[in-house]
Amino acid sequence: GENVEQHPSTLSVQEGDSAVIKCTYSDSASNYFPWYKQELGKGPQLIIDIRSNVGEKKDQRIAVTLNKTAKHFSLHITETQPEDSAVYFCAASIATNAGKSTFGDGTTLTVKP
Amino acid sequence: GAGVSQSPSNKVTEKGKDVELRCDPISGHTALYWYRQRLGQGLEFLIYFQGNSAPDKSGLPSDRFSAERTGESVSTLTIQRTQQEDSAVYLCASSLSLAPGQETQYFGPGTRLLVL
Numbered sequence: 001g002e003n004v005e006q007h008p009s010t011l012s013v014q015e016g017d018s019a020v021i022k023c024t025y026s027d028s029a030s031n032y033f034p035w036y037k038q039e040l041g042k043g044p045q046l047i048i049d050i051r052s053n054v055g056e057k058k059d060q061r062i063a064v065t066l067n068k069t070a071k072h073f074s075l076h077i078t079e080t081q082p083e084d085s086a087v088y089f090c091a092a093s094i095a096t097n098a099g100k101s102t103f104g105d106g107t108t109l110t111v112k113p
Numbered sequence: 114g115a116g117v118s119q120s121p122s123n124k125v126t127e128k129g130k131d132v133e134l135r136c137d138p139i140s141g142h143t144a145l146y147w148y149r150q151r152l153g154q155g156l157e158f159l160i161y162f163q164g165n166s167a168p169d170k171s172g173l174p175s176d177r178f179s180a181e182r183t184g185e186s187v188s189t190l191t192i193q194r195t196q197q198e199d200s201a202v203y204l205c206a207s208s209l210s211l212a213p214g215q216e217t218q219y220f221g222p223g224t225r226l227l228v229l
Contacts, residue, residue: 034217099161103155
């Protein structure tokens, strides 16, 4: 089955700096890659996603890049703010079984004011 | 509109007892998912339902775990003869469908289960 590895497990940045979180996946058939933000005591919330027919997607301060050949995708947050502090999860799924997502273990991002 | 709701928000039980966790998805969402999240870890897929299709139960860790869904509404996750290793947050999510562009999962706040 699919295996998703996420790095780093913790990341601390200064307010205003950029943060990058990377994930690798094992199944070349995976074609949908969402990123979630989870705040303390809450369920995860989708922040951005990308499909395998696209190499990059941006939404304001957040961007995701996908390298299908290397089977890795990354989350980029620019101009970080204290409210970006949370746990971020990547995930991967296959179109033929879109209901079954495999998640990374999460990255705890701390943005220091 | 209302999001995904789960009940109870917290549950403390004794080893060996059965527990039932409830999930109310967003109205109109045909797909519903259950995940387990152990402390400090990622989400572990348990089961998903899509419309009237047979559920994908491939993530259920043992036959002590089962889930049901009535039509396209409420779902219950049942854990029989609970063990201490079942202690975790159980998250439910729903999506419009599994079709590309409609598979965004909206999560509930979770049920925190502690087995003593």
